[in-house]
Amino acid sequence: MVHGTCNMQDLTPQDRIRNFAIIAHIDHGKSTLADRVLELTGALTQREMREQVLDTMELERERGITIKAQAVRVRWRGHELNLIDTPGHVDFTYEVSRSLQACEGALLVVDAAQGIEAQTLANAYLAIDGHLEIVPAVNKIDLPQADPEGASNELGELLGEAPDRVLRISAKTGEGVPEVLDAIIERIPPPAGDPDAPARALIFDSSYDQYRGVVAFVRVVDGRFETREPLRAMAQGTAFEAEELGVLSPAREPVASLGAGEVGYVITGLKDVSSLRVGDTLTSRRRPAEQPLPGYQDVKPMVFAGIFPTDSDDYPELRDALERLKLNDGSLSYEPETSQALGFGFRCGFLGLLHMEIVRERLEREFDLDLLITAPNVAYRATTRTGEAVEVHNPAEMPRELEQVEEPYVKASVIVPKDYVGVVMELANERRGSFDHLEYLSEERVLLTYELPLGEIVLDFYDQLKSRTRGYASFDYDLAGFKPGDLTRVDILVGGEQVDALSLIIHRDFAYDRGRQLVERLRKEIPRQMFDVPVQAAIGSRVIARETIKARRKDVLAKCYGGDITRKRKLLEKQKKGKKRMKQVGGVEVPQEAFLAVLNLDSERKR
Amino acid sequence: MGHVRHLYVHLPFCAHRCGYCDFVTVVGRGEQHGSYVDALLGELDLERAVLADTVETVFLGGGTPTFTDAAELARLLDQLPAAEELTVEANPETVTPELARLLRSGGVNRVSLGAQSFQPHLLHVLERRATPDEVRRAVAILRDAGFDNVSLDLVYGIPGQSPADLDRDLAEALALEPEHLSCYELEAKPGTRFTHAHGDELERQAEAMEGYFEQVVDTLTDGGYRWYETANFCLAGSRARGRDLRARHNLGYWRASDYLGIGVGAVSTISGERRRNAPGLARYVAALAAGARPPSELEAIDHETSGREKLMLGLRLDEPLAIADVASALDRSALSRLISRGLVDVSTNGRGEEIRLTRRGRFLGGGVTAELMA
Numbered sequence: 001m002v003h004g005t006c007n008m009q010d011l012t013p014q015d016r017i018r019n020f021a022i023i024a025h026i027d028h029g030k031s032t033l034a035d036r037v038l039e040l041t042g043a044l045t046q047r048e049m050r051e052q053v054l055d056t057m058e059l060e061r062e063r064g065i066t067i068k069a070q071a072v073r074v075r076w077r078g079h080e081l082n083l084i085d086t087p088g089h090v091d092f093t094y095e096v097s098r099s100l101q102a103c104e105g106a107l108l109v110v111d112a113a114q115g116i117e118a119q120t121l122a123n124a125y126l127a128i129d130g131h132l133e134i135v136p137a138v139n140k141i142d143l144p145q146a147d148p149e150g151a152s153n154e155l156g157e158l159l160g161e162a163p164d165r166v167l168r169i170s171a172k173t174g175e176g177v178p179e180v181l182d183a184i185i186e187r188i189p190p191p192a193g194d195p196d197a198p199a200r201a202l203i204f205d206s207s208y209d210q211y212r213g214v215v216a217f218v219r220v221v222d223g224r225f226e227t228r229e230p231l232r233a234m235a236q237g238t239a240f241e242a243e244e245l246g247v248l249s250p251a252r253e254p255v256a257s258l259g260a261g262e263v264g265y266v267i268t269g270l271k272d273v274s275s276l277r278v279g280d281t282l283t284s285r286r287r288p289a290e291q292p293l294p295g296y297q298d299v300k301p302m303v304f305a306g307i308f309p310t311d312s313d314d315y316p317e318l319r320d321a322l323e324r325l326k327l328n329d330g331s332l333s334y335e336p337e338t339s340q341a342l343g344f345g346f347r348c349g350f351l352g353l354l355h356m357e358i359v360r361e362r363l364e365r366e367f368d369l370d371l372l373i374t375a376p377n378v379a380y381r382a383t384t385r386t387g388e389a390v391e392v393h394n395p396a397e398m399p400r401e402l403e404q405v406e407e408p409y410v411k412a413s414v415i416v417p418k419d420y421v422g423v424v425m426e427l428a429n430e431r432r433g434s435f436d437h438l439e440y441l442s443e444e445r446v447l448l449t450y451e452l453p454l455g456e457i458v459l460d461f462y463d464q465l466k467s468r469t470r471g472y473a474s475f476d477y478d479l480a481g482f483k484p485g486d487l488t489r490v491d492i493l494v495g496g497e498q499v500d501a502l503s504l505i506i507h508r509d510f511a512y513d514r515g516r517q518l519v520e521r522l523r524k525e526i527p528r529q530m531f532d533v534p535v536q537a538a539i540g541s542r543v544i545a546r547e548t549i550k551a552r553r554k555d556v557l558a559k560c561y562g563g564d565i566t567r568k569r570k571l572l573e574k575q576k577k578g579k580k581r582m583k584q585v586g587g588v589e590v591p592q593e594a595f596l597a598v599l600n601l602d603s604e605r606k607r
Numbered sequence: 608m609g610h611v612r613h614l615y616v617h618l619p620f621c622a623h624r625c626g627y628c629d630f631v632t633v634v635g636r637g638e639q640h641g642s643y644v645d646a647l648l649g650e651l652d653l654e655r656a657v658l659a660d661t662v663e664t665v666f667l668g669g670g671t672p673t674f675t676d677a678a679e680l681a682r683l684l685d686q687l688p689a690a691e692e693l694t695v696e697a698n699p700e701t702v703t704p705e706l707a708r709l710l711r712s713g714g715v716n717r718v719s720l721g722a723q724s725f726q727p728h729l730l731h732v733l734e735r736r737a738t739p740d741e742v743r744r745a746v747a748i749l750r751d752a753g754f755d756n757v758s759l760d761l762v763y764g765i766p767g768q769s770p771a772d773l774d775r776d777l778a779e780a781l782a783l784e785p786e787h788l789s790c791y792e793l794e795a796k797p798g799t800r801f802t803h804a805h806g807d808e809l810e811r812q813a814e815a816m817e818g819y820f821e822q823v824v825d826t827l828t829d830g831g832y833r834w835y836e837t838a839n840f841c842l843a844g845s846r847a848r849g850r851d852l853r854a855r856h857n858l859g860y861w862r863a864s865d866y867l868g869i870g871v872g873a874v875s876t877i878s879g880e881r882r883r884n885a886p887g888l889a890r891y892v893a894a895l896a897a898g899a900r901p902p903s904e905l906e907a908i909d910h911e912t913s914g915r916e917k918l919m920l921g922l923r924l925d926e927p928l929a930i931a932d933v934a935s936a937l938d939r940s941a942l943s944r945l946i947s948r949g950l951v952d953v954s955t956n957g958r959g960e961e962i963r964l965t966r967r968g969r970f971l972g973g974g975v976t977a978e979l980m981a
Contacts, residue, residue: 530948530950530971531948552817552971552974553817553818553821553970554817554820554821554970554971555970555971555972555973555974556792556820556837556838556969556970556971556972556973557837557972557973558793558794558837559789559791559794559838560837560860560861560919560920560923561857561860562860562866562868562874562876563615563868563872563874563883565874565876565916565920566881566883566906568919569912569916569919572915572919572976572977572980573915573977573980575973575974576977576978576980579978587944
């Protein structure tokens, strides 16, 4: 890559800029559409086209350059179009909202065969709330099972638009895509913002380049930023120089300046990833702005889990990796946690289960870490008998003398074919849900809303929903505040010692069953030791379930003479190594699998 | 003159290879016995310098040493250095009055008899050729020839063996009043024909057979035997009439003494180096016929490794092990854990602190040793 040369093209007038995001359910064709846009606008030739450019994070890493395409600039009919990427997952409302804040409009894409899904609905509402202009499109009209008519009607109904305003396209064949670009120019307003005011830019994403430090992705709101300009992040106070300004098209392309309404990147040279936060406002130190832009709402993680390195020597690597991830995933939180059972690790907070899954996958794949993750739990608000209020992120830290515990609730929306309404209701009831609302979206599809404790859905609700509705249900939820519940803490004791990593908080009605399942499961997972090992589940000092892992009666190498000493020694050395990898709880070697036992209980319960 | 006081001689020939065997063995090939003994004596010549003036023990193992052509066996015995204990392994069906006389006149003073079991159906599973009567007859022949140190090998955990079967085997063995007994749990080693045929069956029986080791130890110690090594027992107390009937050659291994091994596949450990002769018979014989050392592989046993071996071997014995000798190999925190669990005992005497396994510790010796290793 050549970094030194600047693009001397004419500056685009503000009224010829359009900033937009694509909102779509997974598999509804967002990435394909993005590819087609890049191809059609000549940003990439067909030969340069890699499949789904916007989603290829790993590929970019392999190339050693940061072209993570959080925002791609393309040109269409004399206009500059900035496509800002949004994640399409249920947990990432927060991320979507921050992408949307950099846009004036959104392209809402719905699969012509599937219709609107719960998540699309949620994100569409976000865009509407953010006063974005929405351009609806029905995709995959080339598929034989497509129902463009039905999907257009559903979408029109949702947005209060005439169905003929809904574009019908095939991102795969390219049909209708030029019309999409035209509609973006016609329907989405150009960015407002004062080009003459002191410069302000919103950081909506960032990444880390090992040679050039933190790279911030910004939407300039007011004024103009120049290369080499001294800058300051207004909330954090971090000062630095804009080493390079540029746009992604989609490769990094340096520019001399970025003006109001534009979207681009800033190479900061900052080596400390925590020195620049997404949501902060950049301004110039030469002529600083008075007020920062409204930042993002600080979302609080609601799902927590302990993350521990399998090999305790990897703790520093895990810490660095989390720091890196935090850089472009502001919703991830973590703090050091010490578990007697699992050693040093971090208690991490996530927006939801999927977020947790993605973080785990990135830690393992991008940072090559071998991890052990405890069963997730939600945040609880506890009031002790002495009237002290504490927020609890780890069941093992739940005070025992409690006046009251509150747990987070969600408003869950499920969209499902009408034949499955019964099974969804059954599942929701099992999970302490209370029915809220039922609505026919079309003759076939029903939107159900329930109020559910978040704690009841973090383990496997989504899996259950999918399997009981044969994959037809789509699901999304919004946090709906805290409510008191009849919750109790169940501790697990192995060899008489409490295993902090296995404590759980659960509704009293389920405590006995769950405790029994868990100790049974652990009896099978923990290998026999050289002594009897009791495994107990207890509420406070009251044992509610108990199993015993019987001691081994013999464990010897039958014979050992001159010729065989090396082999026998190696056998024992290997055995010792295996022991070192196990986690010790009260002198009992507990294999790592045992800590995952909690995760699988629910699915067993159902079979 | 060297310092090595233990000599192992490998005689690989067998009439038949048993399914569970994983030693270097050669079936039949009577015509090769002469050239093999030549090779053995050639190797002994090459290595003689490492041996001490007085050799303490010589052990002829196999294979089936007593299957070796009688004249060749006699010639070999004649050429071996004199030793305080000279043991020969024998299969019962090979023991005849002639053989017994040959061994006696060759200086053999201890015979280790591979009885394995006294029950036809179990011997059949093991593919052993001797009948229970042949085992009893072999012991009688050895006694008649004047052997007063006879050891019997027993195997337990044979597929299909019930606790009552084991009781009967032990009773039969005790009735023969051997000076020494080796009792091994059958090891189904991966890759052997036996494991292929019986592996699944053994896995099914594993839990039922867990108590067999205790049954063996209880029965034999009740019968007046000393459980002096994990798998070895000798007459003790009044029944031993003042003799120490432990296998002195094997004690050498367990105390991590140096030893010279000659023969195909034989292993030596001398001054921090372990040498393993290659297993091929033809190449072994050819090399020595040419006056060269046989092909072998070397393994350096450094101080730490040697410490771990001393620990692993020493803890098999009922005698205490000086911590000073194994300090580098010992995980101290594991030691205190195991002491508190009643699996290891520590005592102090003139040599400083010593450890040994408790009775329960000995039943779990493998796991305990693995945990104790640093």
